[in-house]
Amino acid sequence: MTAATLFQPRRSSKILRNVGFVALPLLVLVWSLADLTLGRELLEWIPYLASGFAMNILIALCAMVLGTLVGVLFGILELVPYRLLRYPVVAYVQIFRNAPHLVLIFATTYIFPFEIVVFGNYLPFPDWVKAVIGLAIPASAYIAEITRGAILSIPTTQWEAAKGLGFSRNQTLRRIILPQCLRRSLPPWMNVAASITMGTALASLVGVHELLHAATDASTAVRRLDFTVIAYIVVMAAFFTLCYPIARLTRRLERRFNAA
Template sequence: MLGAKYMPGVDSTPKTDLPVLLPVKESARRGQLFCDMGGRLFLDVKPQHLVWLMLVILLWSGAAQAASKYGVVWQFQTVFKWTPFILKGFALNILISIFAMVIGTVAGAALGLMQVSLLLPVRRGSWVFTQFFRNSPWLVLLFSVMLLFPFELDLGFAVIPVPDWTKAVVGFSLPIMANISEVVRGAVVSLPSGQWESAESLAFSRRQTMWMIILPQCVKRMIPPWINWYCILTMATPLCSIMGVEESVTHTVQALNAEGDKPELLPVFYGFLLFIHFVFTYPIARYSIRLEKMYAVKI
C-alpha cells in the first residue's frame, strides 16, 4: 500500500467497464515511489548489508585455504589486531583524495571554461593541455611528480619539508584536473543553444550568460561525473604505495610482513582493504543523488 490512502480504481481493478483515466499526479508519484524502492535496494547501505559483505569476505577467505592449519578465526583476529594501523593508512588515502580533488576541481573548472573561450589561442592551448593530462597514464604522472619535486623547499629563511603524500596530491590532481576540464566543457556544450540565444536577446553579456544562466544549469549535469571522478580517484590512491607513501596498501603489506608473509592472510587482508574502500566510497554515490536533487534547475 506504500503508506498511501486506499483509492478505488487506482489501488485495485476499477469496478466499471468504462475507461478510467488515472490521475496523472498519482501515477507519477507511484512511478517515483517505484524508482525509490528499486533504488533503495541498491543504494541504501544499512547495517545488515555490512554484515552480508563481511560474510562474503569470510567465505572467500575460508574457501581460499580450507586445508590450512590457520583457521578463519585466527585470520580475523590478525586483521583485527592490525585494523588501527591499516585505518591510519586509509586516513591518508582519504586526505590525499580530498586535497587532489579540491586542487583538480578548481584547476579543472578554470581549464574547462578556457576550452569554451571565444579566443582561439586560449581554446586551442587549453585543449592541448587537457588532452595531454587526460591521456597520460596516472602512474607515469605520479612517478614524474614524485621524483621531480624536492623533498624540502629551502626558502633562504626557512626550510619547508615536502612530505611524500603532498607530492602524491599534486600527482593525482593533474589527471583529475584534465578530466574535470572535460566535464565542465561537456556540460557547457550540452546545454541547448536556445539558452545562449534567448540570453542574448535579453541583452545579457557573454559573462553574465555564462555565470547567471549557463553554469547554474550545468551544476546538476556535472555532479554525477564529478562524484564519479572522486570515487575513481579514491580508488586510485593506493597507486602511490608503489612510491612508498605510507597509505593503506603500504601498511597492509607491512602488516602482512610482520605476520611472517603467510599466504593464508592474503585474502582476508586484501578483503579488508576492499571492505573499507567500499564502505567509504559507496555512501558517496548515495549522497550524489541528493546533491543532484538539490542543484536541479528546471528548464
C-alpha cells in the first residue's frame, strides 16, 4: 500500500466536507439561474423568507441565553448538599430533559396568557416569546446536566486543595472549578445550541412567523410545484448553513480537548 492510496480517500472526504458549507445554497442558485422565471419568483420572496429566518435566529439566541443562565444555576444547585433544594431541581431536569420540545412549546403557548397586566397597563405577550420560553426550558435542563457533569469531572483534590488554601465553597466554585468547566462543557453546549436552533422550526406549528411558516405561506401564494420544492430547499439550506459550521466546530473542539 503506497502513501498515495492511503491519502486518496482522506483528501476526497476533506473536499466533500468543505463542499458541505456551500452545497445547498449553490443548488438553489444553479436551479434558479437555470429556470429564470422560477429564479425571479424566488428573488421576490427572499426578503419575506429572510424576515422569517431572522425570527428563528432571534428565538434561538434568546432561548440559549435564558437556558444557559437557568441551566448553569440549576447544574450548580443539583450538587448542593441540601436535599430540600436539590430534589426539586433534579426532578425539573429529569422531567424536562425527557419531554419533547414540541410538547413544551404547546404548553407555554396555551398555558400563558396572551397579555399580561403590569401596573394597570396591558402588555402583549407575543407568541414568539412563549416559544422562547418553551425552548429555554429543555435547553436549561440539558445545560444543567452538562454543568453538573463538568463540575463532577474536576478532581476532588482540587476542592480539597482550595479548602486548604482557605477558599470558601462558594469561592472555590466561582474562582477555581467553574472556569475549568467552561472549557469542558463548550462542545456539548454547542450541540445543545444546534439542537435548539433546529427546534425553532417547531414554533411554526403554534403560528409564529418564522422560516418554515414563511415558506409555507410563499408556496401557497405562488402555487407552483417547482417553487414549493425550491422554497423548502431554501429552508433546509438556511438551517444547514447555520448548523453545519457549528457541528464541524464542535467536532474539532472535541477532538482537540480529547487529545489534550
